[in-house]
Amino acid sequence: MVEVLVTGGAGFIGSNxxxxxxxxxxxxxxxxxxxxxxxxxxxxxxxxxxxxxHTFVRGDIADAAISGPLVERANVVVHFAAETHVDRSIREAxxxxxxxxxxxxxxxxxxxxxxxxxxxxxxxxxxVYGSVASGASVETDELRPRNPYSASKAGADRLAYSYWATxxxxxxxxxxxxxxxxxxxxxxxxxxxxxxxxxxxPVPLYGDGLNIRDWLHVLxxxxxxxxxxxxxxxxxxxxxGGGNELTNLELTHLILDTLGKPRALxxxxxxxxxxxxxxSLDTGKLRGLGWAPQVAFSxxxxxxVAWYRDNPWWWRPIKEQDAAFKAYYQSQYGGxxxxx
Ligand code: NAD
Ligand code: DAU
Numbered sequence: 470m471v472e473v474l475v476t477g478g479a480g481f482i483g484s485n486x487x488x489x490x491x492x493x494x495x496x497x498x499x500x501x502x503x504x505x506x507x508x509x510x511x512x513x514x515x516x517x518x519x520x521x522x523h524t525f526v527r528g529d530i531a532d533a534a535i536s537g538p539l540v541e542r543a544n545v546v547v548h549f550a551a552e553t554h555v556d557r558s559i560r561e562a563x564x565x566x567x568x569x570x571x572x573x574x575x576x577x578x579x580x581x582x583x584x585x586x587x588x589x590x591x592x593x594x595x596x597v598y599g600s601v602a603s604g605a606s607v608e609t610d611e612l613r614p615r616n617p618y619s620a621s622k623a624g625a626d627r628l629a630y631s632y633w634a635t636x637x638x639x640x641x642x643x644x645x646x647x648x649x650x651x652x653x654x655x656x657x658x659x660x661x662x663x664x665x666x667x668x669x670x671p672v673p674l675y676g677d678g679l680n681i682r683d684w685l686h687v688l689x690x691x692x693x694x695x696x697x698x699x700x701x702x703x704x705x706x707x708x709x710g711g712g713n714e715l716t717n718l719e720l721t722h723l724i725l726d727t728l729g730k731p732r733a734l735x736x737x738x739x740x741x742x743x744x745x746x747x748x749s750l751d752t753g754k755l756r757g758l759g760w761a762p763q764v765a766f767s768x769x770x771x772x773x774v775a776w777y778r779d780n781p782w783w784w785r786p787i788k789e790q791d792a793a794f795k796a797y798y799q800s801q802y803g804g805x806x807x808x809x
Pocket of ligand 2: 553554555556593594595596645646647648656657658659661673674675676680681682717741748
């Protein structure tokens with residue numbers, strides 16, 4: 470059996486990856502290590518919690534007493550765990566440094582001592598390149614992160630690289646664009662806008678709405694990680710992008726149109742501080758290994774809209790009963806766009 474440790478497996482991408490990996494690989498035993506922060510939810514793993522090849526461990530990656538032994542017995546580590554929301558990092562960056570940088574350091578230290586470790590996938594992000602005025606980022610471009618989240622991810626990205634260059638830890642680094650799909654916490658733009666619009670609550674569009682993001686279906690990201698576990702080259706970075714660049718305004722129109730909701734629900738609000746204008750990835754290196762996105766954005770977005778519309782059991786408790794989320798929403802958006 471292949472022992473696979475997935476950190477952050479109760480979050481959005483991690484939970485999709487755990488489900489994907491268990492169904493694809495009969496010979497994988499998957500351990501999820503997750504602290505269950507506000508973004509980590511056992512509901513995301515509801516259908517695999519009792520799976521005979523899946524074990525869930527609640528714990529902090531930065532706690533070496535918990536994470537160390539799990540890393541040391543792994544054949545493969547897929548490290549998703551992180552604080553991930555840019556807006557929260559702008560308000561308070563401490564947790565980002567502790568988890569994204571220090572937590573990654575703790576895992577890498579354990580990886581140095583893991584006798585059977587074949588692969589350590591460091592899940593980085595396209596945000597480490599900073600805002601891209603024109604053209605597309607290639608893996609050798611200079612890193613110019615511009616917000617506390619992306620700076621902490623850039624620190625982790627280069628720290629992981631250094632553990633390959635210095636100690637030979639079999640690190641492979643992915644830099645993915647904006648993921649979308651089921652189980653994404655409703656602070657992120659797509660689930661936030663869908664779930665607001667379902668309830669006829671205005672959707673808060675930052676600034677002029679013309680910032681550009683490239684959208685990648687979460688399962689296409691999972692397929693890329695799976696390929697890189699098998700065929701990635703140690704010490705290398707791979708961009709993972711969907712090739713679907715849209716302004717936020719275009720994206721918002723698509724969401725509202727899909728739901729049959731009026732564009733009058735769009736509420737322009739104050740811009741994000743230091744808001745990166747555009748991300749764009751050249752994915753030629755990963756395509757050279759045989760990967761290509763399989764989900765057309767028009768299909769993926771329609772399915773995502775339907776998933777949130779049809780699974781209010783998943784998001785209503787967060788938006789309507791979770792006091793911490795309500796407090797965050799209130800202080801982020803003020804009285805401009807009220808949930809019910
Ligand atoms: P998420 O916020 O949905 O999930 C993060 C998970 O990590 C949660 O389950 C949380 O409980 C867990 N976690 C946080 N701190 C922890 C700690 N100290 N110890 C153990 N677990 C902890 O995030 P996501 O969107 O699924 O992102 C996963 C990874 O992918 C992150 O590393 C992120 O930087 C990267 N990434 C995300 C995107 C995207 O669009 N969502 C794109 C590129 C890269
Ligand atoms: O690019 C990869 C990154 O994508 C990941 O590394 C991050 O973890 C992930 O959170 C995501 O970051 P973004 O900041 O791009 O995602 P978010 O959904 O927060 O915002 C997407 C765009 O939508 C961005 O330009 C800001 C805008 N936005 C966002 C929110 C939450 C709005 O206009 N209004 C909003 O309320």
